[in-house]
Amino acid sequence: MINRKSAPESRAIDNIKLIKPELTELGNGCKLFCFNSGDQELVRIEWIFGNLTFDPAKPLLNMAVNTMLTDGTSSLTASEIADKIDFYGAFLQVDYGYENSQVTLYTLNKHLPKTLPVIADILNNSVFPQKELETFKRNQQQKLQVSTQKNDILARRAFNRAVYGATIFGYAAEMEDYQTLHRDDMLVHYKQMYQPSNCTIIISGKVESQTLALVTDTFGNKWINGADPAITTQPQFKPAADLFYFTERPEALQSAIRIGTPVINRSHPDFQSLQVLNTVLGGYFGSRLMANIREDKGYTYGIGSGLASFKQGGAFFLATEVGADVCKAAVAEIEKEINLLKTEPVPDDELSLVRNYMLGSTLGSLENIFSHADKFKTIYFAGLDYDYYDRYTDTVKNITSEKLIKLANTYFNFDQFYKVIVGKY
Missing domain, CATH: 3.30.830.10 (Metalloenzyme, LuxS/M16 peptidase-like)
Structure with missing residues (x-):
């Protein structure tokens, strides 16, 4: 019989085994x-x-x-x-x-x-x-x-x-x-x-x-190619010169905020480390942005950040909708949280929580064979191999607070971020 008064034993995730095609x-x-x-x-x-x-x-x-x-x-x-x-x-x-x-x-x-x-x-x-x-x-x-x-x-x-x-x-x-x-x-x-x-x-x-x-x-042989080959190369990103975009909507009760910048894509050696940094900032419900702007300040129902990766490059972005009267204050708090990552080490207990979340989420996402196929698509169309996931696991388990500070200073310059606001500011 299972003793339901005792919590199940927790174990560290050593590696994540994926089915290969x-x-x-x-x-x-x-x-x-x-x-x-x-x-x-x-x-x-x-x-x-x-x-x-x-x-x-x-x-x-x-x-x-x-x-x-x-x-x-x-x-x-x-x-x-x-x-x-x-x-x-x-x-x-x-x-x-x-x-x-x-x-x-x-x-x-x-x-x-x-x-x-x-x-x-x-x-x-x-x-x-x-x-x-x-x-x-x-x-x-x-x-x-x-x-x-x-x-x-x-x-x-x-x-x-x-x-x-x-x-x-x-x-x-x-x-x-x-x-x-x-x-x-x-x-x-x-x-x-x-x-x-x-x-x-x-x-x-x-x-x-x-x-x-x-x-x-x-x-196979019954499906025949056409006369013209498919040309699928997409042009490189062309970021705008202006960094600030404001669309005023006087009747708005909420203002939408999007902030971010072009960064590296999945093929760069720093990408997995940047995923950890992003998770700390706004990549899960317990993130710093959620703790500050939702839980502490009550400016929004939700805020999050993410990394987009394409063959041509990548982008870091964060998005939220806040009360129109607190839009400026919310942007100031976002800037504060980003700058803290550049100066103060992430505490061990917080980093441990992020590690467990990221590895647990990856393991939990492999619920069936379709999930394994999805993981394969992520690397195949990025031109990568399965060692990407080995490096991901190793990075999440072993990254240090010092490494995160260095990454934040390399990739997070708030003054050079694109800032888009729709509503009131």
Whole structure:
């Protein structure tokens, strides 16, 4: 019998073991990574494509083409695609990201012979019907109209433009941009981007030999590359010269604050150490920003900071919404907390708590085979290997307060941070 009056024994996390995939390179240039584990007859298959180089004259193509993949093919309407997937209890979704876009299918293994042909049809024969395109543009414009009334959305858009410049990372859609979307352009974009040489397939779950054979057969030699290769290189960040951006909204009850700066990305040796520093500052509920600005001052319901990592570089950012009457005071407290990291060592008990949180969160996130596949995607598309996670664990366990002070002085210069405020100041 378990003695429930005694707390479970706690143990230090020595290392985090990750399941590694098996690689199959198909003849058409597509790479297939397989994570085989689990007892349930279920698989998740992801088709991941690099976005084509951002074109400022046609800025919505990557997003629009990905979003509308399931809106009809030469043989199936949008409703027929949905019905076929739903009939077999499967789930299909499309996701757009700055660097990659993907199609994801969750399905029982026994239904793969029926569901995979639907995906093959989408990736080979999508037609982007004009009627669906007009509906898409109208819906997106309505969503944009609503979202741009929100202070936090406006602050995020302005911050990204300042930090990343006129790139896919800094771009924010305007109403008139939807008028640049034309079906002919989308078809050309689709044929160039959604081809096997620009695709990585990741299959995870209970992957039996017949399952792998079916996926390989469907998306191997039967899937043919187009005439034009996919050009996926994105331009470098172009940070703005101005550091302060204020949009006044006289009726605002709250002010949105975004503060940050370009920094290193995941491939830099300091990145994992910077993750520790960020966690201390604002990366979890017990962080210094939360303790000060939420718990002590009561200026906000929540505040947090994070690190964004892309192939071209990275960024540090923090975000919150505070009472409009305390906006200046909140910014002053944020500056104080950042500067403290540059001068005062993080106490041992606080650093120990952060270590336990970070390692525990990583371990807790590995709840199933899909989670292991997600961890792989993080390093694979950043051009890294599994030793990244070994270095991460070692860094979190052994980093010192002196190292954190040095990092703060290297990367955190509040005077050179971009500061965006929407509301009152």
